[in-house]
Amino acid sequence: MDPVRNPFAPGAGSQPPELAGRDDIVYDASIALQRVLIGRHDRSQILLGLRGTGKTVLLNKIEQLAEDHNHLTGFIEAPENNSLPNLLYPKLHQALRRMSAIESAKAHAHSALRALRGFASAFNISIGDFSISVDPETGTADSGNLAFDLGDLFLRVGETAKAGGIAWTLLIDEIQYLSETELSALIVAIHRANQRQLPIMFFGAGLPQIAALTGEAKSYAERLFTYPAVGALDQTSARIAVQKPIESEGESIAPAALELIVERTQGYPFFLQEWGFQAWNMAMQSPISRQDVEEASKAALRRLDEGFFRVRFDRLTRKERDYVFAMAALGKGPYRSSDVAEHLGESTQSLGPCRAKLIHKGMIYSPAYGDIAFTVPMFEDYLLRM
Ligand SMILES: Nc1ncnc2c1ncn2[C@@H]1O[C@H](COP(=O)(O)OP(=O)(O)OP(=O)(O)O)[C@@H](O)[C@H]1O
Ligand SMILES: [Mg+2]
Known part of the structure; x- marks a missing residue:
């Protein structure tokens, strides 16, 4: 069928035509974001799942929700080798600059920017285009101990957001690449801000293997975070993920063809997109038949072997x-x-x-x-x- 109209989106972080089977995660995130905005407590979340299960897509969705609910957001993808302070700095800078435009938050933003400046020098951050024209505030966020300093900084950011009647949400993808020290510091800092009921939230995503936490970070992480599992879709959701986009284009797929896709992909989101994509292109016309899917399976596997699997x-x-x-x-x-x-x-x-x-x-x-x-x-x- 017409490849131009093919609705499927196989690819890292590509928005799927139908975000199937994730209503609970999206709902919980939406409630948490709204609660935090009005000063109620709710838990930050770390989405855990295998490769290609849709973690990045969900984080993007949550970022969108956060913006819809009056949160400023900072989205970071943790690379294998860069430090957390370096990654956070431009995001905090940007958020504070935006908050400083709100009249009621101006004074707080100024003081938070001073703390950020101290933080930048304590962690040798290369500030590039994001230099700050205020004097650092000695003794705030500049001890060189990441957990303390991040805590100080998040308090300032939280106070500023609160004064401005908004919230701030930090999202970090691939958190398994953060070191234990960094992840611990982050958790302790979020905890400190939440204890004061400041409007700050954190959403992380990563492989099931995240740094083994110790001490206070471990106990906070267990009590104060939720860990939604982002896995393969159940059969009903997997069917919807394939069927709905096809029907939205005014086409159809035979039940036996749909079953074969669900079976071959075992409901893994990336594979569903790849199989849907190939099956659409393979079929001459609606409904997509089981034979089309048999043919498409070969093409799908070849593409995965040359891409998704091969790069790893x-x-x-x-x-x-x-x-x-x-x-x-x-x-x-x-x-x-x-x-x-x-x-x-x-x-x-x-x-x-x-x-x-x-x-x-x-x-x-x-x-x-x-x-x-x-x-x-x-x-x-x-x-x-x-
Ligand atoms: N709920 C869903 N329903 C259907 N397709 C989905 C769903 N979630 C994600 N996808 C599709 O799965 C693919 C992988 O998504 P994504 O890149 O978000 O996975 P990931 O978990 O971040 O993978 P990685 O660990 O490799 O970063 C994309 O093509 C996306 O469109
Ligand atoms: Mg991802």
């Missing part, structure tokens, strides 16, 4: 590749680290560093002690196809 595999060293092949050879995950070692004829200890690097790269994670699994759905099938 290409980042691995030789030794890491041996390790993941050994995992795949054992069948479906999760796997015991000791079984992988045995398969490779090595000791679990000697493979420890390799396993740790694979976790650090976000290729595998540990769902339970001693267990490992791929962060990319169906990665083992890909390796076996290779």
Whole structure:
């Protein structure tokens, strides 16, 4: 059918034509944002899920909701190597500049900008285009201890937002790349602001493997955050994700064809988009048939093998590749680290560093002690196809 009208959107962070199966997460976020704006307490959230399950799409949606509810927002994607203070600085600067335009928040914004200036020098932040023309406030947010300083800063930002009758929401994608110190500092700082009922919220998203927290950050994180699981869609939602966009274009899909897509993709959002996309292009006319989907499956797998799977595999060293092949050879995950070692004829200890690097790269994670699994759905099938 006409490829120009193809509604499907396979791609990292691409807005799907139908955001299926996420009503609860979106609803909870919307309520929390509105509560915080009026000074009620609600919990910040960390969305956890495998690759391609729709975490980035949800964070974008939540950012949109936040803006609709009178929050200023700062969206950050944590890269593998940049520090949190460097990433936060321009976002805080921008938010404070915008708040300073609100008459009732002017004085607070000025004082918060002074604290931000102190923070920038304490953490050697390269401020580039975002220099601040106020003197730093000595003794605020400039101790060099990230948890303290971020806490000071968030209090100032929160007070400014409150004075302006608005709220501030920070969103961070790929939080598994934050160090333990950074994530802890963030959690403690959010907690301090929330304790004073200041209108600040945090939404994070990342792989199930996030930094193992310790001490006070751990206890706050357990009590004060929720961790919505962003997984494969259930069968009903998976059907809707494919069927609705097709029908919105005035076309249709045969029930047997739809079932085959749900089966082949196991309801994983990225795969649903890819299969929907290929099935649409493959079909000559409505309704899309089961035979069309059979053909489309080949094209979809080829595209995934050359893209989604391949880019992940290409980042691995030789030794890491041996390790993941050994995992795949054992069948479906999760796997015991000791079984992988045995398969490779090595000791679990000697493979420890390799396993740790694979976790650090976000290729595998540990769902339970001693267990490992791929962060990319169906990665083992890909390796076996290779
Ligand atoms: N609820 C949904 N229904 C249908 N399709 C969805 C849904 N959520 C996401 N998608 C689609 O899935 C794909 C992956 O989404 P996204 O990039 O947000 O995943 P992710 O979890 O952030 O992945 P990664 O861990 O690789 O960053 C996109 O093509 C998107 O359009
Ligand atoms: Mg993402």
